Amino acid sequence: MTNPRTLAAFLHDLVAAALAWMLAFWLRFNFDVPAEFAHSATYSLLWVLPLFGSLFFVFGLYRGLWRFASLSDLQHILSAVLTGAVLTMVAVVFLGLGPIPRSVLVLHPLLLALVMGGSRFAYRSWKEHRLYGPAKMRGQPVLVLGAGEAADSLLRELNRSGLWYAVALVDDNPAKVGRRLRGLPVFGPLANVPEVAEKYGVKHVVMALPGAKSGERRRAAELAAAAGLTVMTMPSYDDLLAGRLSVSNIRRVELEDLLGRDAVSLDDAGLHELLTGRVVLVSGAGGSIGSELCRQIARFEPSRLVLLEASEFALYRIDEELKQSFPKLECGCWAGDVRDAERVAEILAAEQPAVIFHAAAYKHVPLMEHANAWQAVRTNALGTVTLARAAQRAGVDKFVLISTDKAVNPTNVMGASKRLAERLCRVTQAAGGTRFITVRFGNVLGSNGSVIPKFREQISRGGPVTVTHPDIVRYFMTIPEAAQLVLQAGWMGLGGEIFVLDMGEPVKIVDLARDMIRLSGFSEDDIPLEFTGLRPGEKLYEELLADGEATLPTPHPKLRIAKQADSMSDLEFQELLDWLAPSVREVAVVKTGLQRFVPEYVMN
Structure with a gap:
């Protein structure tokens, strides 16, 4: 007991035990204690104090600070005092250490708990009043x-x-x-x-x-x-x-606080079966969804988490974060493009993953609509089928494709390319072996390129806040929620399904903009709204189901399965692969080809 504060607290409690013991006698005899009982009261302190002093340490009364005394400390005090009361009663009744009136055995623990607890809370009250009382700046x-x-x-x-x-x-x-x-x-x-x-x-x-x-x-x-x-x-x-x-x-x-949704209920046992002790690969591991998938997967302690990412900086950043947050997690970092069949085969042969989450994609609609259209198709479609076929050859158990609501009745190249990726996974599934699962959802709050960070930046510059159209609406969910539901769908999927996430109610983008302006402490007089017109390939609203599609329920309330009548012959599949092979195509040729292989695609 080298700490002076601990020694002082211990001595205080011993004095409190002695005072409570003597006060119990005084109360019992109306402050006129007979000589016989006065002698007994004084003599019995020789064994009562060591007994209670030992219990004070056994029950950890000196691990906390009086300044932060709480109900937990009171529970420890009561436990020590009640145990001491029982042992004192045993000593008096069975060992004959007396004479001590029975009423003293009842009064003593009550008085002792009152003195010990009261002094601690009185000290805390005094300390807080001195530090934080009215004399201090109240803010x-x-x-x-x-x-x-x-x-x-x-x-x-x-x-x-x-x-x-x-x-x-x-x-x-x-x-x-x-x-x-x-x-x-x-x-x-x-x-x-x-x-x-x-x-x-x-x-x-x-x-x-x-x-x-x-x-x-x-x-x-x-x-x-x-x-x-x-x-x-x-x-x-x-x-x-x-x-x-x-x-x-x-x-x-922030707006994310107000658009947050109810917590996701996960089948932890099922996800442990899917992930724990297994090698898991995430493509696009440095992106918004990919990085969150890595964080969520790491919680389930895979034997190894393999990060595949085309951006060197994004790969470095997620690797450093995982090292900091999960120091025991074994990671493999691979820089590579999912379109590179040789590189993909090399990675899968070296790592031998059991589960793949494919999040690598180009996703920004206007950027992918014209000059970058062919790159979007080759990354989103060719990259998917390249990784999917390599996974099948490597004996991967499950392959989960991250898709988008923009793949439904697409009116832009990005959406059509993701719909093409869905079809390619479905036809690859037909060959057996690896089970291919697609998960389709809408916008995620705070993702790279999403509207909310853009609005925040525009407000910080003093406006205007630009909205494409007064009637444009979008579905939103948080990045963690999306990642958790992707994992849940990966566990539930048997192969060939397209899971559709419950996105809740759509939100008008202009309402989001107005909310952000108000929450930032401004009015529309300070930060004006400006409508700029729909961008290339942009729709007023998004859909989660294509024309003719319906959904089937699953055991999870936020997941449904899209019923499809989609099929692709071996000849069409081969023609599609041949069409994806060239490294350069003109925009008009790209869009014409997409109309051929994605019948529901309509150019706007």
Whole structure:
């Protein structure tokens, strides 16, 4: 016991045990203890104090700091005291260490727990008042949206902050309105946020709604933003439960916070069977989806994770991140192009993967529509069939193709090339062996080239925020959700299926732009909106199913299987491979060929 603070705490508890013991006798005899019992009380301290002192260490009372005393510390105190009470009773009854009245055996643990617990919490209260009390700078007043457990945790943290202090809470739950939480009044409903903010003179609100649905969070943020308030948010509910909440984590709310969706329920046992202890290869490992797939796969401890990426910098970046986050993970880094059959065969022969997730693709619609059209087709279609056939020859168990909603009734080269990739996987599946699974979904929040980072950059420059068309709508999901559902589909797939992800309700892009402007603290007078017209190959809306397609349910609520009547003869397959072989083709020839091999493709 070399730490002076630990020694002081131990001596305090011994004194508390002695005082509680003597006070129990005094209370028992109305502060007039007979000589016989006074002698017994003093003599019995010779064995009571060593007993309780030992238990204090056994139950870990000195591992924490009094300044951060909590219910956990109180539980340790109660455990030690109750154990000591039982052992004291055994000693008195069975060993005859007395005379000690039975009422003393009951009073002593109650008094001791009160003294030990009370002193700790009194010290914490004094310390926090001294550090964070009114004499210190209180910072800016804030209104808290929500009055649940998350809000309680937030208020506790704000009390320690010199940056913010809460003045009131607002909640939609009628049962909470009119109550008080940590001494602060709870108002309601959320529609009254502007009035409450004006009453208390606040300019900032913090959303303490980590467990609420995205629609509720969005409504709360829009009400506050419409009132000219700066909207901030706190960490996720998982962070709260893990004890990672701090005031430094409170930040301005982003659109991703409001478009977030319900957590994905995964079949962990099935994914362990698919991934754990196996060699898994991810193509396009440095891209938005590919890198997130790597992070998700790493959690399931594959024997080796193989990264295939054409961009040297992207490959370096994801490799460094995985080394930092998963130091025990064994990685293989291969720079290569999926169109290069010799390189692909070399990689698969060296690594012998059991599962392949094929995320490598060109995906930016306008860029791929004209000058880069043939490169899009060769990367997305030829690259897919090259990797797929190599996987089949190498005996890969499962091959999962990452597709897109733009492959449905495509009106652009990128979408048609991905639809061609779907068809190629389907015809390759017919040969048996490797099981080919396709997963089709829409836009992901924050991916490279997506609209939200573009809007954020335009707002930071002072605008205008450009939207192609006032009626354009898109489906959105988060990158982690998309990656998790890809893994789930990879586990569930038996071969030949096209899984369609539940993308929820489509969102108007102009509404996203307006929300981002408001959440950034501006109005449309400050940051104007500008409509630029649809870009080459762009549709007003996206579809998840082609004409004539229907879906079948799966055991997972967010996954369905598209029913297809699609087929390709051996002759057509060979003609397609021959058509993909040249390294250069003119744009007009590319689009004409796509119309031949993707019947639903319509040039716009």
